[in-house]
Amino acid sequence: MSRIGQHQSRFLQYDPQNHIFRVHRDAYASPEVFAEEKQKILYKSWIVLGHETEIAKPGDFVTRRVIDRELIFNRDSAGNVNVFFNSCMHRGPAVCKHKEGKASVFVCPYHGWVYKNDGYLASTGSTKADAGYPAAYLQRGEGAVRLQRIKNAAQRAGFYFVNFDENAGPLDDYLQGAGARLDRMALQTTAGFEMIAGVHEYDISANYKLLCENSYDGYHLMQTHATYLDYVKEILKGSNLDPKLGGTVMTLGNGHGAFEIPVLSGRPVAQWLPHWGEEARLLLEAKRNEVIGRLGEELGANVCDMNSNMVIFPNSVINDQQTILARTIIPLSHNRMRVRAWTIAPKDEHPKLREIRMENILSFLGPGGFATPDDVSMLEWAQTGYETTNVAWNDFSKGMTPDETPQNSTAVYDDEMQMRAYWLQWDKMMSGD
Amino acid sequence: MSEASLRQEIEQLLYLEADYADDWQLTSWLGLWAEGELLYEVGPLDTPRGDRLSHNQVLYLLSDDRFRLEQRVIRMGKPTAHAEAPVRSQTRHNYTHLRNIAVDGDVITFKVNMLVTRTRRDNEGVAILPGYVLFTLARQNGALKIQRKRIFLDLWVLSNPGTMSIIL
Ligand code: FES
Ligand SMILES: [Fe+2]
Numbered sequence: 315m316s317r318i319g320q321h322q323s324r325f326l327q328y329d330p331q332n333h334i335f336r337v338h339r340d341a342y343a344s345p346e347v348f349a350e351e352k353q354k355i356l357y358k359s360w361i362v363l364g365h366e367t368e369i370a371k372p373g374d375f376v377t378r379r380v381i382d383r384e385l386i387f388n389r390d391s392a393g394n395v396n397v398f399f400n401s402c403m404h405r406g407p408a409v410c411k412h413k414e415g416k417a418s419v420f421v422c423p424y425h426g427w428v429y430k431n432d433g434y435l436a437s438t439g440s441t442k443a444d445a446g447y448p449a450a451y452l453q454r455g456e457g458a459v460r461l462q463r464i465k466n467a468a469q470r471a472g473f474y475f476v477n478f479d480e481n482a483g484p485l486d487d488y489l490q491g492a493g494a495r496l497d498r499m500a501l502q503t504t505a506g507f508e509m510i511a512g513v514h515e516y517d518i519s520a521n522y523k524l525l526c527e528n529s530y531d532g533y534h535l536m537q538t539h540a541t542y543l544d545y546v547k548e549i550l551k552g553s554n555l556d557p558k559l560g561g562t563v564m565t566l567g568n569g570h571g572a573f574e575i576p577v578l579s580g581r582p583v584a585q586w587l588p589h590w591g592e593e594a595r596l597l598l599e600a601k602r603n604e605v606i607g608r609l610g611e612e613l614g615a616n617v618c619d620m621n622s623n624m625v626i627f628p629n630s631v632i633n634d635q636q637t638i639l640a641r642t643i644i645p646l647s648h649n650r651m652r653v654r655a656w657t658i659a660p661k662d663e664h665p666k667l668r669e670i671r672m673e674n675i676l677s678f679l680g681p682g683g684f685a686t687p688d689d690v691s692m693l694e695w696a697q698t699g700y701e702t703t704n705v706a707w708n709d710f711s712k713g714m715t716p717d718e719t720p721q722n723s724t725a726v727y728d729d730e731m732q733m734r735a736y737w738l739q740w741d742k743m744m745s746g747d
Numbered sequence: 748m749s750e751a752s753l754r755q756e757i758e759q760l761l762y763l764e765a766d767y768a769d770d771w772q773l774t775s776w777l778g779l780w781a782e783g784e785l786l787y788e789v790g791p792l793d794t795p796r797g798d799r800l801s802h803n804q805v806l807y808l809l810s811d812d813r814f815r816l817e818q819r820v821i822r823m824g825k826p827t828a829h830a831e832a833p834v835r836s837q838t839r840h841n842y843t844h845l846r847n848i849a850v851d852g853d854v855i856t857f858k859v860n861m862l863v864t865r866t867r868r869d870n871e872g873v874a875i876l877p878g879y880v881l882f883t884l885a886r887q888n889g890a891l892k893i894q895r896k897r898i899f900l901d902l903w904v905l906s907n908p909g910t911m912s913i914i915l
Binding site: 694 | 789791792793794797802803804805806807808809810811814815818819821822825827828829830831869904905906907908909910911912
């Protein structure tokens, strides 16, 4: 008989009374488990696709992979947002080979089928060719040919998500507390956001869940990022800012979680550093006053002073740090992922503050920054440990209490409660049919 | 100075710079840079003609001013720079096809192709990083020094390893 809350499964040792929470390493290192989780989790969850600012105007499109599906994300001429599979309905090739652009039609290169940007087939190449098909193919009623749409696409605070499960529930229900965290990010400006051009795209030889864990792991900062913290001390010289680690982790429901720690290295919304100079100081003071005037002292200060890293179960990471940075993770296999990191910024940002934002991004984030390479090494070495030893379990017991409710609660920033919530959700979905 | 001897002087500097980088002689490498303002960057991965856009307009892989480059070198020298510790990547810088040499007073600009190979002990295979570099050199106290090094890679995705923790 198991005690209340206690739970043992293929993947989990969950024993609150004895302060034990362990996850089996097969969850990271088994190709079979990866195949199973694709079906049970990845194809059944809402996954970040992009941001509304990417398709602001009619005709705008981007092409993108989510999990292992190639998609077109666009706004059609009537202003409606669509997500299509990027595959010709005739015999298969991608109908769009560009990463982004503006198009009223998509033309398949093979036999020349032409699709309007709302997906409907407009021509099979010529009037002569059209005559060889049922008339209904080219009309918008019953029997029409249309690029296959992903039925479940929705947005929250400008972030677009897709869910490949036809029977998925609404996005907002899925997001639970994560939705409010996205709303909070949007409070940085009233002018809306714009996408900064370019992405950081890089591969990591590790299971995708390792990057999720790492993204809101407050515990690793001192050790893994020792050199980055040295750098922070250097840039804070001459300021009265104290680069102390602190803050909270929180669980947000459905396996989502976040940590919130004080800003360490300044940010354009809105905390100044001495080496940015006097002009920046005045601009940041004005930005800060604007935010606090609009949101009140408490919420305003929270928006300006706290970094927040959030993991939206199972594989979307949205960080609100030196910039708002989304890391969408493509799990390539059980032990390899592709990270696609992109960033949005307030549309009305002063050029000087934009400069600061861009500098700040480059010093910390990304594959050439002072922190990410060390994270990547840790993840790759962890994966190697799973694949080259017989050690079976990973430990997530830090800060656990017998009465812990692992959803919608908070703990100190370097606890592992948020990861326990993630894994409980993961295990629950894997235990279903 | 004749074109040929200037070319030779540039090549000598490039070979020395490549050797310092490949030997992880970071302080010596930094010593090849000019005094005053400098710029060391690796441009955006997925942006054609990325060299026409500045790091304020598009997401570069890295863009260091003097302060950050010095900090980068300090960081890379530490045993706690985990990505390159305890065993560092072995790199080999190759520069070819030196062209577009232009002289304006004490400032010299040119373009050169670059091929860097990178081998890591914990990562099978060799990463190949092809690209070109836009250099700006300055003659200071008679010696040629690097003022700007802007690298643009022919890559869409950074892979094997997916990080830039070496001197490119
Ligand atoms: S396969 Fe696309 S037109 Fe034939
Ligand atoms: Fe980290």
